Amino acid sequence: MTTGFTEPAKKHLGQNFLHEKGVIAKIVQAIDPQPGDVLVEIGPGQGALTFPLLDRHGELTAIEFDRDLHAPLQAAAAAHGHLHLIEGDVLGVDFTALAARAGDARGQIRLVGNLPYNLSSPILFHALDHAAAIRDMHFMLQKEVVERMAAGPGSKVYGRLSVMLQAYCAVTPLFTVPPGAFRPAPKVDSAVVRLVPKPAERIEVADRATFANVVRAAFGQRRKTLRNALQGVADTAAIEAAGLRSEARAEQVTVAGFVQLANLLAARGG
Numbered sequence: 539m540t541t542g543f544t545e546p547a548k549k550h551l552g553q554n555f556l557h558e559k560g561v562i563a564k565i566v567q568a569i570d571p572q573p574g575d576v577l578v579e580i581g582p583g584q585g586a587l588t589f590p591l592l593d594r595h596g597e598l599t600a601i602e603f604d605r606d607l608h609a610p611l612q613a614a615a616a617a618h619g620h621l622h623l624i625e626g627d628v629l630g631v632d633f634t635a636l637a638a639r640a641g642d643a644r645g646q647i648r649l650v651g652n653l654p655y656n657l658s659s660p661i662l663f664h665a666l667d668h669a670a671a672i673r674d675m676h677f678m679l680q681k682e683v684v685e686r687m688a689a690g691p692g693s694k695v696y697g698r699l700s701v702m703l704q705a706y707c708a709v710t711p712l713f714t715v716p717p718g719a720f721r722p723a724p725k726v727d728s729a730v731v732r733l734v735p736k737p738a739e740r741i742e743v744a745d746r747a748t749f750a751n752v753v754r755a756a757f758g759q760r761r762k763t764l765r766n767a768l769q770g771v772a773d774t775a776a777i778e779a780a781g782l783r784s785e786a787r788a789e790q791v792t793v794a795g796f797v798q799l800a801n802l803l804a805a806r807g808g
């Protein structure tokens with residue numbers, strides 16, 4: 539599978555290439571591509587997921603930053619199907635425009651990828667900005683990040699990432715993957731997670747910027763009470779009008795609680 543790929547893995551690009559066939563098969567099975575789906579892979583690397591997905595689906599768009607991988611990827615992909623390779627940084631790719639141009643019957647794409655772990659959070663927030671254009675996402679991430687994404691109030695790892703993602707998506711951890719499934723092996727366990735963006739009518743956030751601001755401030759100083767952490771963002775009266783205790787800490791507040799507070803502030807004009 540790696541014929542033609544001569545460069546060593548680049549640490550600064552988060553290159554840990556999957557080689558464990560059983561894990562690759564489980565990921566493809568979890569994605570379960572259907573006719574008409576438009577798959578977009580982030581970071582195809584040496585094609586560990588790309589080629590099995592092409593074998594199954596025939597066509598795929600992939601975004602790869604590492605120039606050294608472009609030619610060998612294109613060459614090796616030809617035996618498996620039709621690869622549309624976007625050469626560049628995924629954070630510069632406008633998924634909404636891509637979906638409008640090349641999406642499925644509903645104008646949506648399905649995002650997949652064994653993500654570069656150093657860019658996990660920026661990629662997740664970038665995807666959130668384009669959630670309406672994305673039908674679902676299947677990502678391999680550090681297990682610890684997946685735990686943060688799926689955590690609920692009261693958990694030590696519940697935080698900004700949990701609240702932001704869960705306000706817009708259903709988050710389902712699927713399975714864990716040990717370091718030995720990759721070359722080179724990362725120092726940490728990994729996990730595959732499924733994110734399904736909520737349809738517009740089920741998103742309760744009235745104003746995205748206000749919501750993001752409240753959540754950032756609340757968890758910016760997670761040991762403080764809401765009253766202190768939200769100084770300059772929301773006063774005690776607003777916090778309590780939203781049904782929250784001003785003496786509570788951010789880690790005790792549900793996603794719905796944050797939404798309620800942000801919506802109340804948005805209705806008051808920010």
Ligand SMILES: C[S@@+](CC[C@H](N)C(=O)[O-])C[C@H]1O[C@@H](n2cnc3c(N)ncnc32)[C@H](O)[C@@H]1O
Nearest residue numbers: 554555556581582583586603604627628652654
């Ligand atoms: C963890 S590796 C996964 C490679 C391959 N999919 C696999 O499973 O073996 C992450 C991939 O993302 C690529 N990458 C890193 N930063 C990127 C960026 N900003 N935009 C697009 N791809 C990037 C890396 O070059 C690498 O190929």
